[in-house]
Amino acid sequence: xxxxxxxxxxxxxxxxxxxVVEMVxxxxxxxxxxxxxxxxxxxxxxxxxxxxxxxxxxWAERDRFVMSKxxxxxxxxxxxxESGYFPVEELSTFRKKGTRLQGHSVLGKPEGxxxxxxxxxxxLSFGLGIRLGMRLSNIDAHVYVLMGDxxxxxxxxxxxxxxxxxxGVDRLVAIIDRNGIQNDDFTAATMRTEPLDEKYRAFGxxxxxxxxxxxxxxxxxxxxxxxxxxGKPALVIFDTVKGKGVSFMENNPNFHGAAPNAEQFAxxxxxxA
Amino acid sequence: xxTTNLPAAxxxxxxxxxxxxxxxxxxxxxxxxxxxxxxxxxxxxxxxFPERFFTFGVAEQNMISAAGGxxxxxxxxxxxxFAVFAEHAFDQLxxxxxxxxxxxxxxxxxxGVSTGEDGASAQSVEDYALFSSLxxxxxxxxxxxxxxxxxVAAAVATPGPWYIRTGRPKIPVIYTDGPRFQIGKADMxxxxxxxxxxxxxxxxxRSLRAAEALQASGISARVLNMGTIRPLDVAALEAAxxxxxxxxxxxxxxxxxxxxxxxxxxxAATTQPVPMEFVGVQSRYGESATWDEVLEIMGLTxxxxxxxxxxxxxxKR
Ligand SMILES: Cc1ncc(C[n+]2csc(CCOP(=O)(O)OP(=O)(O)O)c2C)c(N)n1
Ligand SMILES: [Mg+2]
Numbered sequence: 266x267x268x269x270x271x272x273x274x275x276x277x278x279x280x281x282x283x284x285v286v287e288m289v290x291x292x293x294x295x296x297x298x299x300x301x302x303x304x305x306x307x308x309x310x311x312x313x314x315x316x317x318x319x320x321x322x323x324w325a326e327r328d329r330f331v332m333s334k335x336x337x338x339x340x341x342x343x344x345x346x347e348s349g350y351f352p353v354e355e356l357s358t359f360r361k362k363g364t365r366l367q368g369h370s371v372l373g374k375p376e377g378x379x380x381x382x383x384x385x386x387x388x389l390s391f392g393l394g395i396r397l398g399m400r401l402s403n404i405d406a407h408v409y410v411l412m413g414d415x416x417x418x419x420x421x422x423x424x425x426x427x428x429x430x431x432x433g434v435d436r437l438v439a440i441i442d443r444n445g446i447q448n449d450d451f452t453a454a455t456m457r458t459e460p461l462d463e464k465y466r467a468f469g470x471x472x473x474x475x476x477x478x479x480x481x482x483x484x485x486x487x488x489x490x491x492x493x494x495x496g497k498p499a500l501v502i503f504d505t506v507k508g509k510g511v512s513f514m515e516n517n518p519n520f521h522g523a524a525p526n527a528e529q530f531a532x533x534x535x536x537x538a
Numbered sequence: 539x540x541t542t543n544l545p546a547a548x549x550x551x552x553x554x555x556x557x558x559x560x561x562x563x564x565x566x567x568x569x570x571x572x573x574x575x576x577x578x579x580x581x582x583x584x585x586x587f588p589e590r591f592f593t594f595g596v597a598e599q600n601m602i603s604a605a606g607g608x609x610x611x612x613x614x615x616x617x618x619x620f621a622v623f624a625e626h627a628f629d630q631l632x633x634x635x636x637x638x639x640x641x642x643x644x645x646x647x648x649x650g651v652s653t654g655e656d657g658a659s660a661q662s663v664e665d666y667a668l669f670s671s672l673x674x675x676x677x678x679x680x681x682x683x684x685x686x687x688x689x690v691a692a693a694v695a696t697p698g699p700w701y702i703r704t705g706r707p708k709i710p711v712i713y714t715d716g717p718r719f720q721i722g723k724a725d726m727x728x729x730x731x732x733x734x735x736x737x738x739x740x741x742x743x744r745s746l747r748a749a750e751a752l753q754a755s756g757i758s759a760r761v762l763n764m765g766t767i768r769p770l771d772v773a774a775l776e777a778a779x780x781x782x783x784x785x786x787x788x789x790x791x792x793x794x795x796x797x798x799x800x801x802x803x804x805x806a807a808t809t810q811p812v813p814m815e816f817v818g819v820q821s822r823y824g825e826s827a828t829w830d831e832v833l834e835i836m837g838l839t840x841x842x843x844x845x846x847x848x849x850x851x852x853x854k855r
Contacts, residue, residue: 331607372610372638379610381638384629387603391634394607394615397592401568402611421630424600432592 274481277347278308282510283537284343284356290530292360295368298520299413300340302444302478302505307344309484310409314492319349322376328406329379329395333388334413334442335370336522341378342366350377386419388412389439393429396437407436407492415447417458423468429498430469437498438491439470442478444507446518461502471499478503511536544684544711549704549739550647552686554582557616560694561587567694568613570605572598572623578647578704580618602627602642606634609641614694617642621649621662621703628668635699636672642700643693644669649679649703650790651819651836652740654829661824661832662703667795669701670768676700676721677768679789681712681742685765688717696721705790707829709740712763722766724774730760733847734778734785738764738797741788741817741838748843757851767797772804779805779812784850786815788843790833793818813853815846 281304289295307330311317315328332341339359346353355375358364365375369383380391392410399406416422429437447455458464462474471494476487484503491499507521508514511533514525525533561567561583569591575581584591594601598619605615617624624631624646635642651661669677676698680686686704693700718725727742728749737745742763749759760782762774778785785805787798798816805811819836826832833839 380607381633384633387599387630387634390600390603390630391607393600394604395610396607397604398568398608398611398613401590401613404611421597421599421603424594424597425604428594428597428600428604431595 272312274308274312277312278304279537280347281308281340281343283534284346284353285339286511286525286530286533286537288339288343288356288359289524291357293524294360295339295524296336296522297339297514298446298507299334299337299442299444301509301511301514302507303337303340303411303442304509305479305481305484306411306440306442306503307340309481309488311344311348313485314488315409316406319377322350326404326406329392329408331380331388331392331395331408331410332370332378332382333410334385334416335382338366338368338370341370345375345377351375385413385416386421389422389425389429392437393425393434396434397432400434405436407438409438409440411440411442413447414441414443414445414452414458415455417441417461418456426465426468426470433496434498435495438488439498439500441500441502442505443502444505446507446516446521448521450518465500469497471497472502473500474502476501476503478505479509544714546708546710547683548706548708549680549683549686550577550706551579552680552683552690553618553645553647553704554579556687556690557583558586560691561590565694566613567616568592568608569616569618570594570601570608572596572601572619574619574623578618578620578645598623598627599630602630603634605642606638606640615642617644619646620660621646621665622660625662625665625668632672636674639674639698641697643702644700645690645702645704647704648706650705650739651824651832652705652707652790652829654707654832655826657826658823663792663819663823664795666701666703666767666791670800672699674699675768676766678702678766679738680704681739681763681765682709684711684713684717685719688719689765692719692721703739705740707740710743712743712746719765722769722771724762724764724771726760727763728759728761730758731782732758732784733851734760734762734782735788735843735847736762736764736775736778736785736797736801737788738767739790741790741843744838744840745788745843747840748847751840751844752847757847759847764797767800770800770804775801775804776808779808779810783812784814784854785812786817786843786846786850788817788838788846790838791818793820813850815850817842817846
């Protein structure tokens, strides 16, 4: 089954963005920018693309979502909660004492989180391992791995890219949130990784790039294409806006990992009304 | 016990054949390898079960994170490389294996300084310090090939992350009557009253010889094979302190971060701490020579253990 089929994804993403801002404001820490740039990607995955069941998070045949950019837990938890994995009320415990909702992704906390992350660069390898294990167990499910564009600096990503095509792995879908910003600065100023599409193609991947990561129809069309690629691993590179949805956060490197103050919070919630 | 009527063998030789046997007996093992399968003996498994063997090339970080992912499907994942190259993926071991407590067994060969001629880069003087610092890991060092087989089998049968350090050189077999390995339990190979020698790896057999030499001059030494570094057998250490009043720890690793340091911490917490001496690598890296010569340079010899025992016994008075 595909959970969420039929839900209004536009309204879904608006609720997720409001949760993201509330969670980070409430904790006075956390990563808004990369959460807002990935909001449509996660909404489409959980609402239209992935075969999953929030009531059976251990279902062996489920598709898996691997969050490689593990700092973007706000969007991950908000999407899981809105998809029915756990009560939306729990989101307010984010990063607080005793919470299941840790600052960076922890496998199994809460149900639906498929990997531990926080150190960048490992998710594609982990997802590759999952897919190899599925293949061995004759499970034809998919693995979707979300990475950042700054994360492409990590050598391990390229080890995984090489190994995935060497082992002829398919149903492994990598996704890059190409928001153009990493921790300190714009990615172009930090480390030149482009042309990413040609590099992955040279590594043996099927690639689609230049897709508007905030256009729900375009996101769905691209991810459906990637899901159906056979014989090779597939990559979709989405062009996105870091901090998308709140004018003063958009494309602003200062909102990678900073929490809004009270005034900024009020303005943000107004814009997301 | 100490008579050796089996040919000397390297502990690394245990891996491949043991895995093949376990898989034939119904285990669900997957082996991941980083271009060293011939030397680690992991290739033996590939020859028997090619579909269960994945090579990752010279890319240990990718291999370890992928091992974590594979383990989420319920397979027992054995990751094989050299000890120094397992260290190359420390953060991956932490994030992709230790924190999520996944069922990955890192069996790394060429541990310690007895890799010999290759020199310092290939000599792991810090590997089990690193692995012991990872919460949730069980850490083992076999004293001979028979114990290595038992440890690999125990690791495959026991859920959770493991590190087993094996060695390159052929060393005498101690457990000629079969293995006595129990997870987290020291094995008393010889009892004594004046001093206890706690050892692991190839220092166990050397310690047994040292105990014999000590006996000749009237010092009665207990010898404990501390095959499990973590969790440490604190009860056996407490008993050693109480019964013999002095302890020597002998290992093929840095003493300040290795078994010596861990035993000292345990002994310091007992009601009656006793004097201790440490035989091991003393705050330095290795160098090229034959494996036996490197051990000699480092003082990891029968005479080295014997001298430490005499010294610690003298300190009792
Ligand atoms: C191995 C590692 N080094 C450094 C960091 C610190 N860090 C956290 S987020 C980040 C930048 C990530 O940028 P990007 O991948 O583009 O993510 P996004 O823009 O989607 O937030 C850095 C360097 C980390 N998490 N992991
Ligand atoms: Mg970015």
